[in-house]
Amino acid sequence: MSEQEPVPPPEESGRESSAPPEPGPPARRGRGRPRATRRRDQILDAALAEFGESGFQGASLAAVARRVGLSQQGLLHHFPSKEALLIAVLARRDEVDVRELDGLGDTAALTGLAERNTRRPGVVRLHSLLTAEGLTGDHPASAYVRDRYARVRERLAHTLRTEHGDRLPSGATPDQAAALLTAAMDGLQLQWLYDPDSVDMPDLMGLLTDVLRGAAPDPTPP
Amino acid sequence: MSEQEPVPPPEESGRESSAPPEPGPPARRGRGRPRATRRRDQILDAALAEFGESGFQGASLAAVARRVGLSQQGLLHHFPSKEALLIAVLARRDEVDVRELDGLGDTAALTGLAERNTRRPGVVRLHSLLTAEGLTGDHPASAYVRDRYARVRERLAHTLRTEHGDRLPSGATPDQAAALLTAAMDGLQLQWLYDPDSVDMPDLMGLLTDVLRGAAPDPTPP
């Protein structure tokens, strides 16, 4: 008899923690999820957390398994390989991501996104880590990141174009502004992760959008 | 007799390739560098390139050694450990960095820095990779990155303050602008590394500085 130590619950889930249960495959049995899927979700939560802390390369399957109170091979029963596990994590992340992207209908929504990110450092870490790791040759996250950049910039540029036409009041084109806003978001996340107190992400994102839209400076003197 | 294959010369050195030889310890012998130091520099060049391609965690000592036509143990004769090697790379990088930081006397210099970075993707990759890796617990680059952020932001804020006082025409404070400029630089580098053609770093950094300084939009219509 080996006692297992299923380590405390994960800090944040891939599915938005407070999101209403999706109207997909109907919940079977008394318990919430369709039996088999629950463990999978637990594992994905653990993987998200572990990859977020150590990166994909840095994390070991054993470490992920330990988080759910499983042996490494028990974990491999649910996901055939480490890479498959990452893919699954990203796929689930993608659902949320698409929803968030759709939410960027106006530029102010970026500030809201920044604020929400403040409350889920694990996800932000995962994103930052994978974006960098994806640069190294044939990393499983490369395509994901590249694709994500394209979508985000495109979506943002589209929004800006509908709001301001082919040139913002500041003189920037929608494409330029999109690239800058995306870059600022990523860069601020890094600074914030290193020193949360010195960087106010929502505030700075709001400032940048205002400035790019050519808003007049705040009339109230300091 | 085992033929070695010392792989072609590195694309870029840690010391600025065209910088004048430093007036430090006098060059001994006919050849340029003081005998022993030359191999060390070769190794550091190789390590910079390798770490830039695979990251610190992802790179192996053997791979670095191969680049200089050395065995892994031969390399360890010059640097006692992998970590020591990274530290040495960063220390050498620091010299250049300080010089570049001093060059940021006016905001326009940022555009110049972006342009120079376009010509040394290896260094940019190293920087991006290590910044992310440094987030993972007790990484040898953590302190370096944290410290670097502090210095860069401080230096930038100082420059902005001398140029514009306590508030830029755009309404941003020097500290805010410094954080945003730093973030944009980092973020643009990532986007640029993923897709060099779609992102014009110098152009966008120039645009951002202009916008933050509250410059009027370019009067010439598209």
Added chain:
DNA sequence: TGTTTTGCCGAATGACCGGTAGGTAAATTC
């Protein structure tokens, strides 16, 4: 010339890692 130092390599070590094979017990299905 003899001695020491330097530069380097071959071999070995121990840790860890991802992944495979085979088995077992419980749950599910019939």
Added chain:
DNA sequence: GAATTTACCTACCGGTCATTCGGCAAAACA
């Protein structure tokens, strides 16, 4: 209640990695 599927484990394997040890030849030095 029998058959099958699912969930998971123990044991194992081949590979890579950083690091250590001991030795050897060339260079530097005396």
